[in-house]
Amino acid sequence: MRTLSVIKIGGNVVDSPEALDAFLDDFVAIPNDKILVHGGGVMASQTLRKLGIEPKMVDGRRITDEQTLKVAVSVYAGWLNKTIVAKLQARRCNALGLSGADGDVIEADIRPKEPIDFGFVGDVRSVDIKFLDMLLEQGITPVICAVTHDRKGTLLNTNADTIASCVARAMAAIRQVSLTFCFEKNGVLSDPEDENSVISHIDRAGFAEMKASGVVSAGMIPKLDNAFAAIDAGVQRVIIKNSANLGKAIGTVIE
Amino acid sequence: MRTLSVIKIGGNVVDSPEALDAFLDDFVAIPNDKILVHGGGVMASQTLRKLGIEPKMVDGRRITDEQTLKVAVSVYAGWLNKTIVAKLQARRCNALGLSGADGDVIEADIRPKEPIDFGFVGDVRSVDIKFLDMLLEQGITPVICAVTHDRKGTLLNTNADTIASCVARAMAAIRQVSLTFCFEKNGVLSDPEDENSVISHIDRAGFAEMKASGVVSAGMIPKLDNAFAAIDAGVQRVIIKNSANLGKAIGTVIE
Numbered sequence: 001m002r003t004l005s006v007i008k009i010g011g012n013v014v015d016s017p018e019a020l021d022a023f024l025d026d027f028v029a030i031p032n033d034k035i036l037v038h039g040g041g042v043m044a045s046q047t048l049r050k051l052g053i054e055p056k057m058v059d060g061r062r063i064t065d066e067q068t069l070k071v072a073v074s075v076y077a078g079w080l081n082k083t084i085v086a087k088l089q090a091r092r093c094n095a096l097g098l099s100g101a102d103g104d105v106i107e108a109d110i111r112p113k114e115p116i117d118f119g120f121v122g123d124v125r126s127v128d129i130k131f132l133d134m135l136l137e138q139g140i141t142p143v144i145c146a147v148t149h150d151r152k153g154t155l156l157n158t159n160a161d162t163i164a165s166c167v168a169r170a171m172a173a174i175r176q177v178s179l180t181f182c183f184e185k186n187g188v189l190s191d192p193e194d195e196n197s198v199i200s201h202i203d204r205a206g207f208a209e210m211k212a213s214g215v216v217s218a219g220m221i222p223k224l225d226n227a228f229a230a231i232d233a234g235v236q237r238v239i240i241k242n243s244a245n246l247g248k249a250i251g252t253v254i255e
Numbered sequence: 256m257r258t259l260s261v262i263k264i265g266g267n268v269v270d271s272p273e274a275l276d277a278f279l280d281d282f283v284a285i286p287n288d289k290i291l292v293h294g295g296g297v298m299a300s301q302t303l304r305k306l307g308i309e310p311k312m313v314d315g316r317r318i319t320d321e322q323t324l325k326v327a328v329s330v331y332a333g334w335l336n337k338t339i340v341a342k343l344q345a346r347r348c349n350a351l352g353l354s355g356a357d358g359d360v361i362e363a364d365i366r367p368k369e370p371i372d373f374g375f376v377g378d379v380r381s382v383d384i385k386f387l388d389m390l391l392e393q394g395i396t397p398v399i400c401a402v403t404h405d406r407k408g409t410l411l412n413t414n415a416d417t418i419a420s421c422v423a424r425a426m427a428a429i430r431q432v433s434l435t436f437c438f439e440k441n442g443v444l445s446d447p448e449d450e451n452s453v454i455s456h457i458d459r460a461g462f463a464e465m466k467a468s469g470v471v472s473a474g475m476i477p478k479l480d481n482a483f484a485a486i487d488a489g490v491q492r493v494i495i496k497n498s499a500n501l502g503k504a505i506g507t508v509i510e
Binding site for chain 1: 328332341344345352357358395
């Protein structure tokens with residue numbers, strides 16, 4: 001089975017030209033097939049404020065009314081996605097930007113209105129692995145933004161971590177997949193104040209011990225639960241690391 | 256040689272949900288392979304004004320500074336392109352949205368700064384017909400927005416009429432291509448005040464006569480010159496019609 005790297009970057013990288021350029025230099029150096037998934041919440045919030053709209057968040061998730069959807073799709077699928085694609089093309093990586101609507105690659109259901117009405121927010125229903133595989137076979141690198149559709153004509157704002165996870169799990173049926181979440185820390189830390197305290201490797205037994213002993217911080221538990229869920233679904237390895245360290249062996253490997 | 260329809264719609268269609276829905280119903284009914292090219296200048300200007308920026312135009316062309324480029328790419332490649340793609344998917348047409356950077360499909364050169372500095376505006380250098388043909392062979396309908404790139408990492412605002420024309424000319428090497436420009440009039444009119452005075456067919460001899468006799472209005476002459484240039488480059492037929500009449504035999508055929 002051929003290998004595939006699915007790599008997710010957040011708004012902190014895509015909103016900084018310098019951080020993005022350094023990250024993309026490392027990204028194109030990955031020799032095997034790869035898919036990039038990106039967020040962009042910081043710029044969406046900035047644009048909303050410039051338009052006089054105050055972003056609304058509940059439990060860290062964006063409430064997406066019609067005006068917010070327009071801005072989110074414009075920023076994620078428009079400016080940020082095309083900026084990343086153009087920068088990859090300049091590095092001779094043949095990138096192709098995708099929302100979930102493009103090629104019908106990611107269908108989603110609008111989230112139920114209860115208990116909280118998040119508006120135009122989607123939960124992933126399906127990923128078209130044949131289409132992604134066809135692109136990869138053509139030497140194309142898909143760059144997927146945090147927008148899906150319901151196949152009834154409505155675009156939906158969708159969490160980029162979730163998209164990366166769903167793409168990796170689905171592609172695991174036909175590829176040996178590693179899934180990398182880039183964030184602002186160096187990995188899972190044994191001391192949250194010390195970026196040098198990265199736990200380099202966590203297996204299921206170790207995770208159970210860490211939870212019992214309280215070594216891992218409360219905020220990391222959902223991330224690690226999601227990582228093990230991806231592994232249960234066939235993903236070979238999940239890596240949590242700083243986007244600045246994509247090309248370095250600093251980070252936490254979960255397998 | 257297989258046939259291909261290249262169809263261009265302007266901002267007046269994409270900015271109106273009702274007009275767009277009616278147009279897309281007609282578009283999906285076209286049985287052969289097709290490519291849609293769209294503008295969106297009206298919405299870009301509205302968004303600029305909402306952000307407190309006055310759009311600058313010279314000879315009907317937009318002066319594109321950095322802030323204007325961000326808005327243009329956000330609106331064209333983001334909201335408008337993805338709205339069209341999602342609406343086509345709802346009609347079971349497997350659409351894929353593209354800027355020129357995606358798959359490196361359209362490369363452009365930034366326009367020389369003299370005599371007028373248009374800023375981030377591109378003139379088309381090349382169209383990747385193999386990539387477009389590969390998508391069409393997969394049953395995919397490309398939806399191309401008015402954004403290109405210089406392959407050095409810079410996105411460029413590019414006239415949608417020009418993109419449609421360049422795509423049609425390039426594809427004429429491998430397909431029997433018809434090129435349709437949809438606009439707000441029913442076609443080339445013998446009386447500019449009368450929408451029922453459509454000249455149904457113009458050939459080169461007829462065009463020369465019309466220019467000599469002054470039957471054709473000054474504004475239509477560049478459009479017709481471009482149409483004949485496309486035919487010289489191998490496009491089989493150019494059609495100028497109202498977007499509301501895509502499914503009807505009302506319009507001007509140039510061949």
